[in-house]
Amino acid sequence: MDVVLLTSILSNTNRLYRPWGPYQLAWYLREHGYQVQVLDFLHKFEKSKILELVSKFIGPETKIVGWNCMFMPGDEKWWIKLICEEIVPVLRRRFPHVNFVTGGAAVHQVNRLYRNRRVFDYLFYGHAEDTLLAFCEHVYRGKTLPDTEIVLGNKVIRETVPLPHLRKRFKIEECAHIWHERDCIVPGESLPIEMARGCIFKCKFCRYPYIGKSKNDFGRRIEFVRDEIIQNHERFGTHNYYMLEDTFNDSNDKVNAFAEMSQKLPFRIGFAAYLRPDLIWSFPGQAEQLRAAGLVSGFLGVESLGEQSSRLIGKAWSGQHARAWLPKLYHDIWQGQVTFRTSLIIGIPPDTREDLYATHQWAVDNGLPNWKWHVLNVNRDHQSGWISEFDKNADSYGFDWYTEYGKTRWKTAVMTWRDAKNLQAELETLGKPHQMQDCWGLIERGTFGYDLAEDKHLLIVKMDRKDAATRRGQFLDAYYDRVMALPA
CATH class of the missing domain: 3.80.30.20 (tm_1862 like domain)
Structure with a gap:
């Protein structure tokens, strides 16, 4: 797998629904020839199971693991801490060849909490179809690295940076996303x-x-x-x-x-x-x-x-x-x-x-x-x-x-x-x-x-x-079984 994207939506309502961003990015990268795996609902799994899921899809060819920081204010502290202080450090030790990146609605908050590249190699600000694609082109195909700026000691790539080597920029009008x-x-x-x-x-x-x-x-x-x-x-x-x-x-x-x-x-x-x-x-x-x-x-x-x-x-x-x-x-x-x-x-x-x-x-x-x-x-x-x-x-x-x-x-x-x-x-x-x-x-x-x-x-x-809790559990089990049945 070339790119692995980790995601969840946290809220105080205990809901289970998929955030759009990681799947949209995965579709767009696949359209350009990259193999991508999205792993969802991770906040509902124990740490050991999260590591099991993620590690399954990281191989020698994997060079990018991304985390979508999507959550509601007030619900995120334990999750940020788990991802940034426990999950990513373990993965970095296991897979030192991987670039760890993040983006999403709360990326600025993550940047303030974890400065000076303590956790992530790059942070993506804004919609990232073009910038993440350009980053993949740099990592995998030797193209120019998108312009970065240092914000609170972290390397930030904004959606507004020039990307002259991309033949075509993403347009929502022409988005043919399919799951x-x-x-x-x-x-x-x-x-x-x-x-x-x-x-x-x-x-x-x-x-x-x-x-x-x-x-x-x-x-x-x-x-x-x-x-x-x-x-x-x-x-x-x-x-x-x-x-x-x-x-x-x-x-x-x-x-x-x-x-x-x-x-x-x-x-x-x-x-x-x-x-x-x-x-x-x-x-x-x-x-x-x-x-x-x-x-x-x-x-x-x-x-x-x-x-x-x-x-x-x-x-x-x-x-x-x-x-x-x-x-x-x-x-x-x-x-x-x-x-x-x-x-x-x-x-x-x-x-x-x-x-x-x-x-x-x-x-x-x-x-x-x-x-x-x-x-x-x-x-x-x-x-x-x-x-x-x-x-x-x-x-x-x-x-x-x-x-x-x-x-x-x-x-x-x-x-x-x-x-x-x-x-x-x-x-x-x-x-x-x-x-x-x-x-x-x-x-x-x-x-x-x-x-x-x-x-x-x-x-x-x-x-x-x-009854709702039982059905949620059955849904999570069905999702987990499907993911684990996938070829790496």
Whole structure:
């Protein structure tokens, strides 16, 4: 095997789903003649089993092992420590000829924690189809090493570096990704799928670097999406998807094209997606088209019902219309057949504790299917990899700073970061009896054979956790057996 990629998605929900990045990179490298093995769900295995899995695929020809650092804030400390202080050092001693590299959503955090090449030979910032390919071309075929820079003592390769020796750069529009037999897809498994990259909006709190794109830019051609969906159904029996796009409904033309394509398939698909509720509201008929396309559940970025706070972050619609329209969307337009999570943020000025309790009560009184509270993240460190408008100009938006246990935290005239954390715990406890299965968690249950038409109305507190744990274990066993049955 030329390249081995290690991955997992960590979250406090104990879910099992595949991150897109490593499989996309594996597909792209295979298209250029490299043999690649992706190893997934590693956070669910003991250290000895992880080493067994990885070592199986590293041979004398293997020169690159990569780790995808993908996890949610607060869930990662033990996993980072295990990978960086136990797994990689053991592998490096066993296989001294291998380059160890990393990339992914949390690569900047890993860089800050493990400086001066303590763990990795190279770190990849941003989308890495071209840069990882160029690195492989250097390692295996003697081509020029992509330009590197030293960041905190580590060698970093950014996606923006010039790569003159590549004949063709990756374009999402022409991406013909297909899952490989070595990916060991389990029959009936729900899978991620990519439609486009980037976001047309510029929310003030958002650190995502690919914001502000033009509508319809960086969109994958619909025939490639259709071909992948058909192959997944024929090969794996897959019909449920995690739609990986920052705003699936940013273009009404795209929604209509996807709905037309999906309704012509000889089978029914279901999916969850990130959606802007203001766009569903703005385009008559879009809600119906989304449902016809197969939308099972959406992630709605509402953030706040306050007029001032929603206007401050760039989502004025939420403060003006969400309170009245979201219940109508769920109960009347979608008739409870499409669920959604209402995403809400604690800490946006001038929202008070009382305002947020009122928002909680609004969700309960209107029988919304699910809502989730997030603490606002504002970072004073402008040297971090990705920064938001709030990060850059915190003072202009009413933020000040204080120190708590050696860490710099934000505060406003009405709330501190600690107040927000405590309030999050209170509101989540109050909301727990009312939350239904939704979004990514609902699609994940399709992997384990649950009926999503029934599950979408299931209160999470009434879920049979013992049965779910049994099915998760069976899924992991099936995946492990498939991987171990592969030829090295």
